[in-house]
Amino acid sequence: MPVYKAPVDDAVFLLGDVLHFDEFSQLPGFGDVTGEMLALILREAAKLAEEVVQPLNQIGDREGCVRHEDATVTTAKGFRAAYRAVAEGGWIGLAAPQEYGGQGLPYTLSALTNEFASSANMSFAMYSGLTQGALAALLRHGDEEQKRLYAPKMASGVWSGTMNLTEPQCGTDLGLLTTKATPRPDGSYSITGQKIFISAGEHDLAENIVHFVLARIEGAPAGVKGISLFITPKFDVRPDGALGPRNNVFCGSLEHKMGIHGNATCVMNYDNARGYLVGEANRGLNAMFVMMNEARLGVAIQGLALSEVAYQNAAAYARERLQGRSLAGSKNPDGKADPIIVHPDVRRMLLEIRAFNEAARGLALGAALDSDVAHRSKDAAARQVAEDRLGLLTPVLKGVFTDLGFENTVKAQQVFGGHGYIAEWGMEQFVRDARITMIYEGANGIQALDLVGRKLPKDGGRAIMAYFKEIGEFIAGGSADDALKPYVDPLQAALGDLRKATMWLMQNGLARPDNAGAASYDYMHLFGRVALGYIWARIAKAALEKKNREPASATAMETKLIVGRYFMERMLPETSLRLARIVTGADTMMSLDAEMF
């Protein structure tokens, strides 16, 4: 059975030494988590993830969810009690404002505790994660009455939330959606249509489920400009907050999926269900984007989370499994064989995972901090910088973390040989669970298009220019330091590749959009490598400083320096391959007739 230990020490190092968390103490909610308090909270979250949530991961995979004839759904054994523990611990509303029942703590902390929960049991963590996303949209776009009615119950986890976008004919292209909203005399709407792939659409964990549904008001324009957002609760909510009659929205069936069996993925049928408009009519997509951006960062973190737990188990197995002898002479001459960690190729697999995990965690926490600054800072200039960087990095993190997260679960599984293919060892579940992260919340190809088509040109390229400048300044500041050279020099080369690719896109993508489309995926990954390389260089800088400052940290810091060097030597050079692919353009791929595929 797999094990999991939340990386609290690494998180504290990243937040404290690399991202200088203490410098944000003026932001609302940050003052409460200074010094030792931060580690205390994280250790509590770790305990919950390790002891309560993780032991249910394989059970959820095996049992899945069951839909009954009355369209109710029960989750796997133990999920209800664990969900109560999470909800009652205040973890769902950790970052929600106190006036709406939350803890008012940094979103950054919530992102981190979500990593722990997702490593422990991604299917389970999704029930809370979707509620957090729905709550964010409510708080941003709902009116006061809606917030008063729904937010505290959602923040406390007594009710859960869902996002309802996809329909059979309408996935990426939301303009095609046909779910109808018909105004009722009392100001509410009748919602009718079918939604598919609805995570946590029906279950037995919460007293009510608040569906956030995209639908088209009768007579609204076609396409994405005629879509509105509605709250459609499973049980209608009376003005005093008590539950009213059962609404006419039901789970028609559960999808049979490759993974995340513990989460109920539902076909949801709306048949004149009562819905309440959120925000302005026909502006539903904008409201939904609030959920989608946080959700995308959340999914990126899921990619990291599965990579982390897969790594931990593979590393443990590699230290214990005896098979073969070191090519450089036995390391365990008294045993029947050496542990497989002696083999360079096993180390290659482990280091490729580990070198991603630590940097990805740094990037995710940096993005979460940007989100906190963007939403909480009083300094408009700081908000803009943070918003720009977050907008730019969100598709990169979603696309790259989930692609690599999945690949890493595959590598970790490979370390186990044949045992990796057997269910009881748990490694193949990580692979199956990780696979969905590349698809949902916008398939990764869509993230790449968002990056290239929207985020790069936005505001005249302000965000990307600022990012280049930031990295350039870091390089300039570190290039004279001999100890930093092995990190800064490769970063400079990689940044050069990214600059060239960006220039190529400007020169070739605008004139011929297919060139941008053809380059987008490689560009996203090129960008991701540079971002990971940049944070590794910052980690290295912090590790060198800490090693000198605190001799007791030397072994841990030296380990980081080695893992970072591995990234620089073997993983960062991928940027030149990506660039070479990008500049070949779209000609060849577009020259084949559709029917010849």
Place this chain on the structure above:
Amino acid sequence: MPVYKAPVDDAVFLLGDVLHFDEFSQLPGFGDVTGEMLALILREAAKLAEEVVQPLNQIGDREGCVRHEDATVTTAKGFRAAYRAVAEGGWIGLAAPQEYGGQGLPYTLSALTNEFASSANMSFAMYSGLTQGALAALLRHGDEEQKRLYAPKMASGVWSGTMNLTEPQCGTDLGLLTTKATPRPDGSYSITGQKIFISAGEHDLAENIVHFVLARIEGAPAGVKGISLFITPKFDVRPDGALGPRNNVFCGSLEHKMGIHGNATCVMNYDNARGYLVGEANRGLNAMFVMMNEARLGVAIQGLALSEVAYQNAAAYARERLQGRSLAGSKNPDGKADPIIVHPDVRRMLLEIRAFNEAARGLALGAALDSDVAHRSKDAAARQVAEDRLGLLTPVLKGVFTDLGFENTVKAQQVFGGHGYIAEWGMEQFVRDARITMIYEGANGIQALDLVGRKLPKDGGRAIMAYFKEIGEFIAGGSADDALKPYVDPLQAALGDLRKATMWLMQNGLARPDNAGAASYDYMHLFGRVALGYIWARIAKAALEKKNREPASATAMETKLIVGRYFMERMLPETSLRLARIVTGADTMMSLDAEMF
């Protein structure tokens, strides 16, 4: 539900125009398949795969196999009838000698029809495939009496075969195996021990199951030099060929696996089961290697097979699924949206798969031809050339085809968006099934070590030198041809990278084996890219010639030329990244203490 159409035309083109199959007509068995006969046989195989075997693929995945209390195992609905059709059609013994009940046809044909069968239903095809591997070992190492007793029944599929190597403590490192063989007075042996991960170990398709088992004769040396190979039939076989008493070998349990649910993966318990020594005592590993080499090529072909069927379904979906609009202006203005094949990033995914598939098929068929030459030619020099090349390419094909085959099933699944994650569409099954190919028959890291540690230095590097020379001569012959330039020039650059990497290995790997280990995986993939690039250049040459010779073939040949150009532009350049990784050596990865992972 997925569809499948066997690529008969492509195979005929590859065999005829690229590999010049007709020039081998002097080899035994080749004279019977000249001209139209080849296509006729392939169309028969295609029909069986498409109409009989493929419709059972999802059924096998859903139903799996069932072990009963009496340790018998039943396969999924329809498997028995389909197996009878395959066996009675003579497909299992297609390449076996006629004197032992086979058809005596080229192994190359058998490899190709195995591709079709594996695309259609890999779990099902394994039952026959393992029998073919066991039969090959029997014919090479069994005595006349053993061949007479077992071979015809196996060639006809009335009996099936298995390979029994792995034990709980012993996977890659066969020296650790502990299954015991105790001599009996009558010259047979008592086999006692437990084997795990035994594919097709027990089932209801054949009247008898002939287990080829590795065990250690009492008093034999420790390690791999004390291992012998035994035949241990499920039912003992009387001298007249009739079935005797049930032997004491039973399926203890079925493994719960990520995929290949249709194949019974068994824990096999041997308790003083009667076994018969095959070949010399303590030389079992050598005999097993015969099975393993053919099995490795067979597994490489499984990687290709799943990539092929995944491609076909993804391409069909991409032509039909309407979602979004082309960035270059709508291609379907009257429809609600354009088919997603208009999007460059969808084409990228499809072309990466297709550009692998066609080249991989060419390489696999070339390797199969080498195997035929090595086993059937009267020309000793030709045999040596073929054996050298086959030995060199076997680990490359196994490692690279299965890594890329798996990645390609993931890409094909991605084309389906959310639907790709849902079982009914069948795409996620391809991913789960493909995953095992990277693990069994020697995990891919082991293939890389076999290549670097054994195949490269063998006979003073004769095989690799000959391969370099062969590719170099092809390049020299084509470099003056302008139409071939887009293929030959990138190949030359890639070959240069391979030469440099080989040189680096010679200079750094011998002195420090960890350098070879650290480089091995990237070297295998670098090698694979060059091999794929080389066959693409040969395909391009043949396509250019054919286009001129037969104007009716122009569209098909032009398509190949475009797909080949895609490979050259976007996939072959990976060689430089692989080289860059290789030359970083083992220092960084070996500098981390085992306990710090």
